Amino acid sequence: MTLRIGRIDYLNIWHVFHLLEGVCPEGPEFGYVPGHPSRLNAALASGDLDISPSSSFEYLLHAEKYELLPGASICAHAEVQSVLFLSPAPLAELPAWLERNPGPVCLTGASATSAALLKVLWSQKWGLPAPRWQEVEPGAGLATGRPFLEIGNIALRHFVHPPQGWHIVDLATEWAAWTGLPFVFAVWIVRRGLSGTAREQLGRLQAHIAAITADLEGHFEALSRLPDLPDWLTSPALLRYWRAMNYDLGPREQAGLALFGECCTRQGLLPGMPGLRWFS
Incomplete structure (x- = not known):
């Protein structure tokens, strides 16, 4: 077999x-x-x-x-480079940005783990107000103009060649800084x-x-x-x-x-x- x-x-x-x-x-x-x-x-x-x-x-x-x-x-154990949250504003300014620009925070449909990790960090580490989450196709996040989660080779390309005007948050770095694990x-x-x-x-x-x-x-x-x-x-x-x-x-x-x-x-x-x- x-x-x-x-x-x-x-x-x-x-x-x-x-x-x-x-x-x-x-x-x-x-x-x-x-x-x-x-x-x-x-x-x-x-x-x-x-x-x-x-x-x-x-x-x-x-x-x-x-x-x-x-x-x-x-x-x-520290950075991962390929599981990224990309935001048009720094995290501290993101709630105000979302108020001025109503709409969803986009999640790639490629990974249940990374989507769950972002939701955990969003609420339990960053203490941000709950957004409206919306799933998008892998690679579609940047074109939405919305804050978005990307993973895999597409995310790695954003890490290596950061798109202008976007703030990049490595979720593994955030987890390690928060938990030490x-x-x-x-x-x-x-x-x-x-x-x-x-x-x-x-x-x-x-x-x-x-x-x-x-x-x-x-x-x-x-x-x-x-x-x-x-x-x-x-x-x-x-x-x-x-x-x-x-x-x-x-x-x-x-x-x-x-x-x-x-x-x-x-x-x-x-x-x-x-x-x-x-x-x-």
Whole structure:
């Protein structure tokens, strides 16, 4: 059988999949399904994927359906560069700007985790009045002229080449300054109820993921010069981005994930913080 693996279409994990496909190539045993986090969330929930790095919020919301791959995540201990809130006014002046310019605050539809994080920071850290939230297509935020959340490669491009007149807030930096903990944007989610054959294949995949993420630094220079990377991103900028990311799910990352779950519960986004169930 073919183990169906979700593949996030973002540079924050492109290099991991590039190396992973070298040892677990597309074929009878392993199949890769690309998509942004929200699309992969839906595919996991419908049973169309067996495992995927996907939104941590998806796990927290539907933990009864899933297991977590131990030790694996996509997280940031300080800046993340690719989960950004862009505002036409500084945060301190944003309530007045919204009063003068009535309308929504826009959320990309690509990530449930990042949308929940913005809502938590908005209320619990920044103490801003509740806005009207509106979901927009990924990449559409800038054209609205409204404050907006963007993620992924589009957000990274805004970070590297800031649009004139916009104030950029890195949400991972805000979380770390507020809590002192890493923020876990994605976890490797395993669909429960896999067959024995699929679980054996997944065990081998897990070992390769662990080996690759433990030795990423040794591959950075060569990977950053590959021709299929975007032309708007220099090699030094890409290396800075990759070095901002972390792929562990150890005690500090688990503490950050648990705190996020508690904050989402206070915000009314979750019914409660679930336990963490591990694939073994």
